[in-house]
Amino acid sequence: MKQIRFGVIGCGLMGREFASASMRWLHLKDALPRPVILAACDTSEENREWFRRVPDTVFFYSDYHELLQNPEIDAVYCALPHNLHARVYADVIRAGKHLLGEKPFGLDLPACEEILQAVKENPGVFVRCASEFPYYPAVQQMIRWYREGAFGQIIEARFAIKHSSDMDLSKPINWKRMRAVNGEYGCMGDLGIHTQHLPFRLGFQPQNVRSVLANIVKTRLNADGQPVPCETWDNALLLCEAKNDAGDAFPMQLEMKRMAPGCSNTVEYEIYGLNMSARFTTDDPNAISYTVSHGREQGWTRLGVGQKPLFPVITGSIFEFGFSDAILQMFAAFTAELSGETVSFGCFTPQEALQSHRMLTAALRSYERGEAVAL
Numbered sequence: 427m428k429q430i431r432f433g434v435i436g437c438g439l440m441g442r443e444f445a446s447a448s449m450r451w452l453h454l455k456d457a458l459p460r461p462v463i464l465a466a467c468d469t470s471e472e473n474r475e476w477f478r479r480v481p482d483t484v485f486f487y488s489d490y491h492e493l494l495q496n497p498e499i500d501a502v503y504c505a506l507p508h509n510l511h512a513r514v515y516a517d518v519i520r521a522g523k524h525l526l527g528e529k530p531f532g533l534d535l536p537a538c539e540e541i542l543q544a545v546k547e548n549p550g551v552f553v554r555c556a557s558e559f560p561y562y563p564a565v566q567q568m569i570r571w572y573r574e575g576a577f578g579q580i581i582e583a584r585f586a587i588k589h590s591s592d593m594d595l596s597k598p599i600n601w602k603r604m605r606a607v608n609g610e611y612g613c614m615g616d617l618g619i620h621t622q623h624l625p626f627r628l629g630f631q632p633q634n635v636r637s638v639l640a641n642i643v644k645t646r647l648n649a650d651g652q653p654v655p656c657e658t659w660d661n662a663l664l665l666c667e668a669k670n671d672a673g674d675a676f677p678m679q680l681e682m683k684r685m686a687p688g689c690s691n692t693v694e695y696e697i698y699g700l701n702m703s704a705r706f707t708t709d710d711p712n713a714i715s716y717t718v719s720h721g722r723e724q725g726w727t728r729l730g731v732g733q734k735p736l737f738p739v740i741t742g743s744i745f746e747f748g749f750s751d752a753i754l755q756m757f758a759a760f761t762a763e764l765s766g767e768t769v770s771f772g773c774f775t776p777q778e779a780l781q782s783h784r785m786l787t788a789a790l791r792s793y794e795r796g797e798a799v800a801l
């Protein structure tokens with residue numbers, strides 16, 4: 427099996443998800459190049475040491491510049507706090523290593539533009555941004571229906587991600603709740619791309635955005651149990667006028683919430699059309715609901731899709747699909763595209779990340795001014 431030799435920079439939550447996916451490569455039926463994580467880098471010794479459990483990992487660094495000097499590394503997966511994205515991603519690209527960088531791909535628009543400049547200067551380096559939810563088989567079914575024209579004229583579309591971990595007010599504050607590290611976008615930076623990959627790739631072009639942002643909990647406890655300011659936006663509602671390639675004009679709503687009662691990490695994708703509508707939720711991850719018309723009436727039907735992902739797996743199609751399967755599919759898409767294969771739904775591109783930043787920056791301005799901002 428062909429291999430791609432990876433370094434991981436940032437060995438926290440997502441760095442470990444990638445390590446786990448790289449060790450599950452046998453799960454994929456096709457012989458896609460396997461990511462072999464040769465090197466791990468983290469400033470935290472404890473998080474770096476976790477990678478001693480990964481059989482492939484033989485190089486350990488606390489300074490990412492040393493990892494980038496290692497000629498045995500072909501590609502890098504970066505899962506770092508947002509204020510480090512621009513500097514580290516640009517350094518990775520300029521070192522000639524392929525990059526899968528985590529969202530939001532820069533703290534803000536200028537940071538994203540800095541990364542895009544490095545991409546432009548290094549056309550031989552393959553660069554993508556992480557985004558896994560479109561790889562649920564039920565979402566892939568929605569994509570196929572859309573591309574076949576099954577929806578007809580689009581009436582409306584909605585893309586949402588709703589967390590609830592911040593409902594626990596005793597949870598100590600972390601970098602994701604600090605403006606200096608997480609950025610001015612707040613929840614939109616953290617969650618925005620999960621609501622954008624699908625519509626952007628289907629060609630839903632937002633023409634403008636009007637937003638309502640909410641900072642619901644203004645102080646949180648630090649590690650010592652003392653209240654400190656929590657300045658980031660908790661919840662965001664973005665309403666756009668969008669157009670698609672067929673020329674349909676329709677309302678598109680993006681919803682990013684850290685405080686959504688009763689949710690865990692609930693992703694909801696909904697497309698409503700004149701001929702058919704469909705909706706997906708991670709609360710029912712193996713199914714897609716769609717409408718069937720009976721004369722003038724429409725009825726909702728639930729179709730159990732099961733384990734039929736974009737990249738076939740050894741698991742029987744009757745069994746369930748989950749978050750770690752979506753992560754495996756996303757890395758499979760990255761290695762397949764990197765090896766020159768055509769992938770019907772590829773990873774989020776740097777250009778799409780730029781589009782995301784333009785939209786989120788416009789959403790900040792919209793809320794400040796209380797008006798719609800053109801895109």
Ligand SMILES: NC(=O)c1ccc[n+]([C@@H]2O[C@H](COP(=O)([O-])OP(=O)(O)OC[C@H]3O[C@@H](n4cnc5c(N)ncnc54)[C@H](O)[C@@H]3O)[C@@H](O)[C@H]2O)c1
Binds near residue numbers: 488
């Ligand atoms: N795709 C997803 O579903 C998803 C989910 C969660 C987070 N993320 C994204 O992943 C990225 C990381 O988030 P996380 O939840 O893994 O965070 P985390 O805090 O768990 O991990 C970040 C790691 O970076 C390390 N680090 C900090 N500064 C460093 C430096 N200068 N050099 C090397 N290592 C350094 C920290 O010690 C930590 O281990 C963020 O961009 C976040 O938005 C994506």
